[in-house]
Amino acid sequence: MNVHTYEKIWLVASLFLIVGFIATVVYGAAGAGIAMVDASGGTVDSTSLSENERFGEPGVERVGDGEYEVTVVARQFMYQPDPIRVPADSRVTFYVTSADVIHGFQVVGTNVNTMVIPGQVAKITVDFDEPAEYGIICNEYCGQGHHDMEGKLVVVPEDEYGGDDA
């Protein structure tokens, strides 16, 4: 097959580009330690969340020095708890699931963003260094009140943080 010289150059350049893209993501995942949402959250029966050990009581829990776990239930058309309060300078792990249909959980202005699928638990860990207030929105269509589904995440200064489940 005869391939024109320019075409060959273009082909090689394209392949470099492709390999380059893959390399940056590998670097992001392995080197810079950017974690992805994966299967580690496990599954849960969404029809009986109230009896579930974790999701029976959505809220914030301190699990170690500067480490918190936030359990969130998304349902048509709200999040529990709301607002979520965590202290600054902390490492927070969110466990998010849905009580009904598929929702989204996006902390606006950050790359904290996950799908919330009934039966599945999304687990994401984030560091919050500075006090701030963020909106949380559902970015997956979940029914006719979808556009009303929002929540709030407040990162309060460490010394003002009153404790769990605030």
Add this chain to the structure above:
Amino acid sequence: MTSEELPGEELFLDRFPDEAQVVRASLWSAFVALGIGALAGIVQALHRVGYVRFIDSADYYTVLTLHGVLLVISFTIFFLVGLFTWAVTRSLDRPVENIRFTWAWYLTMVAGTVLAGVAILGGFVDSIPISADVLFTFYAPLQAHPLFYAGLAVFIIGTWLAGFDWFRSWWIWRSENDGRIPLQTFMVLTSMLMWYIATIGVAISVVFFLLPWSLGIIDQVNPLLTRTLFWYFGHPVVYFWLMPAYLLWYTVLPSISGGRLFSDPLARVVFVLFLILSTPVGIHHQYLDPGIAEGFKFIAMTNTMFLLLPSLLTAFTVVASMEHGARQRGGEGYLSWLGALPWRDPAFTGMALAGLMFAAGGFSGMVNAGMNINYLIHNTLWVPGHFHLTVGTAVALTFMAATYWLLPQLTRRRLYSRTIGLFQVVMWFVGMVLMSNAMHRAGLVGIPRRTAEPQYDGFAFDAGLSSVAELDAQVAIGGTLLFVSVVLFLGNLIISLLEDPMEGTVDRSLPPALSGPEDSPEVLDNLSLWVAIALLLVLLAYSLPIGAIVADGGLFGPGTESYPVVLSWLEVVT
């Protein structure tokens, strides 16, 4: 190519009158969908930004379902079957084997569309207990009326039969002719093979899970499983939309530019790559899904990046062919040959602008494909910003432009006004630059897609140096221009048909490629080999993730209920 006097091929319509009728019917079905879809589009654009809200926000999602389904299922695929029928018939130069069979698949597709359409439109009328406000992705456990799923299944069966029709023509042609598969037929066959592989996913999801579930035969489904099966189909369908546009860019655009295709072998390579690589990538739509291990996402990403290759090769070939055309027309210089291209021809300008936008769409697509950056833009307005460049322009504008070129040979009518045609394609381009650019930027600041009122009580989006109001204005103006452009397109066509028929022939012959099929290895035409490789890759990419999803959550899910969209809303308000 305006002069009717030009000696040329017999018109398609004269040579294959029955086939021309099917092609016309398919294209008209596509344009009806385009018209209604565009109406839904402008309603959405103006509603979202809050300029005009004459529908209830709850009905927004019915409109959006209509927009998605009509444009990316009906418009694109009806155009595709029309174009492919034309391409196979003319490139094999033989009529279809049995025109009644051809009409049968066309009518099957129409029936499917009508069923699904009725289910969707039912969502507007509260007194009718039918609705399908599930958007074109129909994620369970949101539940549509069974008519919706049935319509979808019927539609897909129609496309399968259409594929059989084209394969049959080729089989018979092969028994009577030697040599390579003609290029256009080759493109049709590889596209259809990809489609057969891709639709397995959605067929399983609809027939075994969603339809029985909506009929109450099974109680629940596994939402992650049906979602994964959807995306197994949902990515290759993207290429299914693109294939007819590629077919036009490779085989028609060079001739409109006044030249010849640069390389026939490379065109074949590109279509083979699409066949092999389009399917084992769907999980890239699920980077943010819990329940799928990171490794599987990574494999999908790697495959996706390699899928850039055929598109990059296409960019090369298309530009090289246009340059050849321009030089044939007397163009010279390093870049000044661009001026020698037939910019006054709406068919050319439309396709060229579509190609340009596709390049831009390719860049934003590369961002989507990166697993890590995806977190920033997933389900934000960035995503519709991206695919209005690809399917919404690269495909849609190419189809409109190609219609201008096809019109005489299908209808014996000349385009009523080339000026309006030219104005229309440029207007689409400008409208899309505005709307898509604003959508991309809105996505970067976190504004979500699929949302009737993306204005929230507890916080405001921070658009940095610009403002959300400015982005909104761009979406509204862009969306309006796009809508007007569709109206001009349809109006121009309808008036053309009212004109008197032309006399004589029109030169619509397609010259052979500069480097013909004889330069390419025979193995490229070995379709079974490519199908085997494609299936193998699909198995590698999907058996473990699907196995894990079923092992973790069960075939019918770890426990979920059903949410017929209308009922759940009633519960909320009462």
